Each structure stands twice: as structure tokens, then as C-alpha cells.
Amino acid sequence: MSPPPDQGQNRSSLHRPGLARRGVCLVISAPSGAGKSTIANALRAAEPELQHSVSVTTRAPRPGETEGVHYYFRQVEQFAEMARTGELVEWAEVFGRGYGTPRAPVEACLAAGRDMVFDIDWQGHRQLRAALPADVVSLFVLPPSLPILERRLRARAADDADEIARRMAAARDEISHWKEFDHVIVNEVLERAIGDARAVLNAARIATVRQRGMAALVQGFG
Template sequence: MTDEPQGARDQGPDHHAIHRRGLMLVLSSPSGAGKSTVTRALLAGDDALSLSVSVTTRPPRPGEVDGRDYRFIDEHQYRALVASDGLLEHARVFDNYYGTPRGPVEAELAAGRDVLFDIDWQGTQQLAETAGSDLVRVFILPPSMAELERRLHTRAQDSDEVVRHRMARAADEMSHWPEYDYIVVNRVVNQAIADVRAILTAERLRRQRQLGLAGFVNAMRGAP
């Protein structure tokens, strides 16, 4: 034991600071499984996490704000972004186009901040081709198809026809669960939020993500 203050002991290896490149946290799910609710909760309690704001050609839904929920663009603008390699991923979903702008994401990762993606399995597959170890994939499942349909009707954002369309696609979307690193079944939303937070915490602490760790430890050990 020693009477040396904790702060003094911590100052030794400061010139070998640990820093971290940010990670990409992807959340995917069938529409209505709770992905957006989990996303909002994660962002509200974590200053080191930002949302990747996708572009889309679909019209805004009630309450959505341009630049916050999506960047709403027309098809001509979308095609120009694709042609200039300005999107990390892009896909057609329900007769509309979506994509992730490259520049803002790469700037956040380089600054050591994490970026949250609310995208589908198609976009996740595209990210996986280039993101490498930066990518952490989480798929959120509903507890049952009946509960999924109930949630779609309860949120009252879509017509009965759109709900039927979303339910028809849900089985195909859920078939892609093996492509993800983690699976969370959203039975109780607060528990699902806690589960995803635990995943994010663990991924931030991965040895491979903590750059400069070898120098930090060697300095404490007095090693060259």
C-alpha cells in the first residue's frame, strides 16, 4: 500500500494517452419493433454518441424535421450523391431511396466519437463491406408477429394497407438476423434499451479500440 494520492499515480503515463477511434453502431429491425425508440433513448443519455442522419426521397411524416430525422431530398439530388460516392450505403425501401452521407460519419469517427445508424439490413450489408472493425451490428426483434402488428397499428402513422405491406416484409427482414453481432428481443422497451447500452459500453472497451494502450501500460510498468 502507499499513501500516494490516486491522482498522482495516474499522472505517470499521461504522455502515453489512450484514445479511441469511434465506432459505427447499427440498429436494424422490422418496422415497429422498437428501433426508433431505442435510438432516441441512447442518444438522449450519451454525449459521445451522435446519429447519422440519412438522406431520403420519401416525404416527411408528421412531426419529422428536415436535418434532424432525415435530410429530405429529391431523386435527382440522391442520384448525384450516389454517382459522386458521397454515400456510405444506399438502398431502395418501400419505393423510396435512403442513404448515409459519407463525410459527416468519417469526421465523427476520426474525432473519437461514435455514430449510431438506424438503417435496414441492406444498408448494413453495404457498410460491412468497407467499415471493418468499426462496425457493431445489433438486430432488434419483436416478441411475436402479433405484437409487431399491434405496435404498427398503435403508433397510427400508417394506413391499414401500409401496415399490411410492412407485415409482409417483416418475415424477410427478420431472416437476416444471422448477419448481426448481437440480437435483442424487445419484450420490454426499457430492458431493450439497457441491453443495447451494455453492448455499446462493452464495444467501447474492446482492447483493439483503445489506441495507445500498449504505451500507456508500458509507461506504468517502466518498460521502454
């Protein structure tokens, strides 16, 4: 994939006087196995300045996962305290485990004009939009069909039959919330889905409301 043509323009807009903009939160949601993490990772690989939101979780680390890189791993009691005191901008329980987003890094990135991508579920999307209503642009990723989704889950060879059945049941519930999102795509051809996600991100970056210095620039045209 060739480098995105707008990367240089985005970097300059962060530092050029009068053209600074506020960052955007791109939320990508989907049922497990539909491709949200793959799409989010492709965006990060194509655009190194795109900030990753590192979540807090109560589950144990998997082999190869590093604290502060993949997740912040916390005990259930610590997680509950963070949620209670407002340290998490969104959080939810998924398959009996807690997942949430720390507030401070998100607010710092947005204020600095840096964009963030989140691969979270519909509950997290609701909370994040409620917390930062002017900063969230959301994308829901659908599989081509439920049988294809199930085949993808089985192809991972990471879960037993009972876990796959639980994920399929959760997928039906997740999909029922697709209308809550700003954009929706069907991930039938991965490269096309990635391109559509990048188009959503780029459009959000140049939205009029995000261009904090544009009014002053235009006044100077007179």
C-alpha cells in the same frame, strides 16, 4: 434512467494524451414496429455525446421534420448522383423511397473518437460493414412475435391497412437476416432492451482494437 457510469470516462479518453480511441458505429436494425428507433433515441437521450447519423432521403418531409435534423431531403436525381459518386456510405430503397448515410460526417466522427448510432435496415448494415469493417458493431431487435408486431403497427394509427400489410411482409424478410448481426435481442420489455443495447455499445467502446494509445501506455508500465 440514471446516467451511464462510463460517460465521464469516455469523455476523458477522447482528450487524454495516449488514451485516444477510434469511435464506433453502433448499427441497430429491426422490422418496422419492433422498436429500433425507440431504443436508438433512448441511447441518445442517456448519452448526449453519442452522435446521430442524419440520413438522406427522397421522401417528403412529415409535419415537424426539419432539414438537417431529422433528414436531408433530396430529389431522386440528387440522391442517385450521391450514390453514384460515393458520397453515401450506405443506401437502400425502402417502400419506394431512397435512404442513405452521408460518408463525410461518419468518417469525421470516427476519427475524432466519437461514437455514432444508426437505425437502418439489413441492407444498410451490409453496406456499412463493407465500407467500415473495423468500425461497425451491430444489433438486431426482434419483436416477441409477429402478431405482437402487427398490433404495435396498428396502435400507431399512422398507416392504413394496405401499408400495414406491406410492412408485415417486409418484416418477415427483414427478420430472415437476423443471423448477420453481431448481437440480437427480443424487445419484450423496453427498458431491458435499452439496457442490453447500452451494454453492447459500452463493450464495443473498450474493445482492444479501438484503444489506439493503449500500447504506448502499457509500454510505460515497464
